[in-house]
Amino acid sequence: MHESDPGSISRPRRRCCQAADGTQRQLGRGRGALLEPALLIALARSEAHGYDLVRAIEEMTGGDVVPDTGGLYRLLRRLEIEGVVTSSWQESGSGPQRREYRLTDEGRALLAHWMEHLAVRRDALDRLIRAGTDQSRGWRR
Amino acid sequence: MHESDPGSISRPRRRCCQAADGTQRQLGRGRGALLEPALLIALARSEAHGYDLVRAIEEMTGGDVVPDTGGLYRLLRRLEIEGVVTSSWQESGSGPQRREYRLTDEGRALLAHWMEHLAVRRDALDRLIRAGTDQSRGWRR
DNA sequence: TCACATATATGTCTTATACATATAGTGTCC
DNA sequence: GGACACTATATGTATAAGACATATATGTGA
Numbered sequence: 615m616h617e618s619d620p621g622s623i624s625r626p627r628r629r630c631c632q633a634a635d636g637t638q639r640q641l642g643r644g645r646g647a648l649l650e651p652a653l654l655i656a657l658a659r660s661e662a663h664g665y666d667l668v669r670a671i672e673e674m675t676g677g678d679v680v681p682d683t684g685g686l687y688r689l690l691r692r693l694e695i696e697g698v699v700t701s702s703w704q705e706s707g708s709g710p711q712r713r714e715y716r717l718t719d720e721g722r723a724l725l726a727h728w729m730e731h732l733a734v735r736r737d738a739l740d741r742l743i744r745a746g747t748d749q750s751r752g753w754r755r
Numbered sequence: 756m757h758e759s760d761p762g763s764i765s766r767p768r769r770r771c772c773q774a775a776d777g778t779q780r781q782l783g784r785g786r787g788a789l790l791e792p793a794l795l796i797a798l799a800r801s802e803a804h805g806y807d808l809v810r811a812i813e814e815m816t817g818g819d820v821v822p823d824t825g826g827l828y829r830l831l832r833r834l835e836i837e838g839v840v841t842s843s844w845q846e847s848g849s850g851p852q853r854r855e856y857r858l859t860d861e862g863r864a865l866l867a868h869w870m871e872h873l874a875v876r877r878d879a880l881d882r883l884i885r886a887g888t889d890q891s892r893g894w895r896r
Numbered sequence: 897t898c899a900c901a902t903a904t905a906t907g908t909c910t911t912a913t914a915c916a917t918a919t920a921g922t923g924t925c926c
Numbered sequence: 927g928g929a930c931a932c933t934a935t936a937t938g939t940a941t942a943a944g945a946c947a948t949a950t951a952t953g954t955g956a
Binding site for chain 1: 792793800870878883
Binding site: 665691709710711 | 936
């Protein structure tokens, strides 16, 4: 019907990233779909427990991806249900109990799929960045 | 409490991408947070109406980002409310009515912010891909 | 008349993400 | 021994993006 005017204009405007405390910990409002592949890559390197994975992922991405621990554990649970990882409680000596996760064959297959995927996404991202950079250099139209 | 075993194991397993029809149109289950920056970049190049933007974005990303039209129009509306774009109906001759969008100064500022952001994300993605590739080459631990 | 392309728009369900919070063990510093 | 910090796993919940279906209107060509 082609109607409707947008409401009465401008607001504070959130940034495209930014956590609640004002720090920039997330990638594009946190959404870059990097958590699952990062987790799989970390686990392909070595079996690990959840808390380790948080730091492994942070390190692998140069500090740019700092997973939410809640989300990470939920993701691990989901991946286990889907047969991508298996887990077992460690009967270690000291400290709180820890669950150790390892990739299954299916998990390795999924990782391989993700790798192709990330390459495609990087290409798309590169093209976008180039388009945007050319733009700001000023040769319009 | 540390309890709970995940349910009775494996399921069909969705891919990390794939649309409902089996085609691969999305990036990582569609979530790459590329739509907003792609739209801003396209609009920085030239004012345009929504339908054009779909194709411009597709072209800019080498066909890897095919925006959902519904989401795109909703995004445009949101951006207008936030003062990032302005729009006006075109009184063109033939065809259905079209709304033309252009970036505001605030929009250009947001784009600049996005550009820094995309660069960070690309670096994170590169590190991830490198970590995963090294991994599959087999030098474990 | 019917299909198709252009063009804008809404309805709605699912999922990820973000953030807060709960819990428990272990060490340390005063 | 109490306060605190760190390790470790987990749940509750609100929001927002995304995916898909569908509605609408105009115009073209078979």
